[in-house]
Amino acid sequence: MNHKTPEIFRCFVVLHVFEEIYSPVQKINLHPLSNLFIKRDDLIDPYISGNKWRKLKYILQKAKAQHKPHLVTFGGAYSNHLVATAAAAARSGLKATAFVRGEEVKNEMLLICSLYGMELIFTDRESYKNKSELYQKYYGSNDDTYFIDEGGASAEAVTGCGEIITELKDTYDHIFVAAGTGTTAAGLLKGIQEQGLNTKLHAIPVLKGGGFIADEIARYTEISNHLILHTDYHFGGYAKTTPELVAFIKKFTSATGVLIDPVYTSKMFFAIIDLCAQNQILSTDKILAIHTGGLLGLLGMKEKF
Incomplete structure (x- = not known):
């Protein structure tokens, strides 16, 4: 068929x-x-719950203003931030990738992230400690990506909150x-x-x-x-x-x-x-x-x- x-x-x-x-x-x-x-x-x-909505509001505006259609962020296997970023990206027509701390697992939170189209890269805990290095290793030469720190921490997030x-x-x-x-x-x-x-x-x-x-x-x-x-x-x-x-x-x-x-x-x-x-x-x-x-x-x- x-x-x-x-x-x-x-x-x-x-x-x-x-x-x-x-x-x-x-x-x-x-x-x-x-x-x-x-x-x-x-x-x-x-x-996109609570302060996550407020944190991402101006981050996404900045990513779009810089013509960066791919959001790259970080979090644990039960991170509300990952779910929020995945949902916000999908609703905004953006791609999203997350470095997930720890061994590969399947749970309700990551299921939601996947359904929203987020790519999940499981990362050992030692490598995860250096997020800038991880980002550079995978996306350092890619001008289309936008770095979002764990939890959305940023000046844009402060403005939103x-x-x-x-x-x-x-x-x-x-x-x-x-x-x-x-x-x-x-x-x-x-x-x-x-x-x-x-x-x-x-x-x-x-x-x-x-x-x-x-x-x-x-x-x-x-x-x-x-x-x-x-x-x-x-x-x-x-x-x-x-x-x-x-x-x-x-x-x-x-x-x-x-x-x-x-x-x-x-x-x-x-x-x-x-x-x-x-x-x-x-x-x-x-x-x-x-x-x-x-x-x-x-x-x-x-x-x-």
Whole structure:
């Protein structure tokens, strides 16, 4: 049987992926916090999720302006960034390749990446440490490719994340965000500074030894007394959990109806409640938590639940 290509695939239409989108702010009732609000960036898109959407917004604009149709990036086997990049590339008419850290595996996240057309290059952990060298080895002589660092870390990503502040209609005593690369926190801090706000930004590193986040933020904006790092809420390190954290996720989600992930947002919300219990923040203070999405990360930890 001779199958013909459907006409829909012959007439390719590029979607406008990054049109202006404003995520809602939702107030939740969570004892003892009486003024806790969530910026629901997790609702922006199911695959280009939360801060990933904001990070990629200007990266893709720059790639297109430079006429580079091939995005090359990096991440682990359960990376939300890889899924987001794959989806954004497919919707924008671009090609995408990812260097995936570690041995070859098949999982739900990489399945989604593959369905979106992303090429996956599995890379041993030692080689993966030098991403610039990997990129040069495979694509150094190719003018069509655009390098995107792990997690989307870049000045363009900082600009995109900074727009969270300009979207806010109210002011807050405290803004909380989980931090992996520090890019989102840098954007928020820069936005707070540019708007002249008195808000305190609390960054919750999700990696052990997260003090380096301050150095990463300083690459993009001046460190000021607006920023407070809380480095004791990593629960063992990146993508690590404990029974206490898993129990917290279940209780928080059932009590609020807001789904949170084990890698980022659960650690942030745990920190908020714990800091309130320690009277480091007042239960009556107006608090905004940035929900950075990443809910597909639950798939990599389903056995813990």
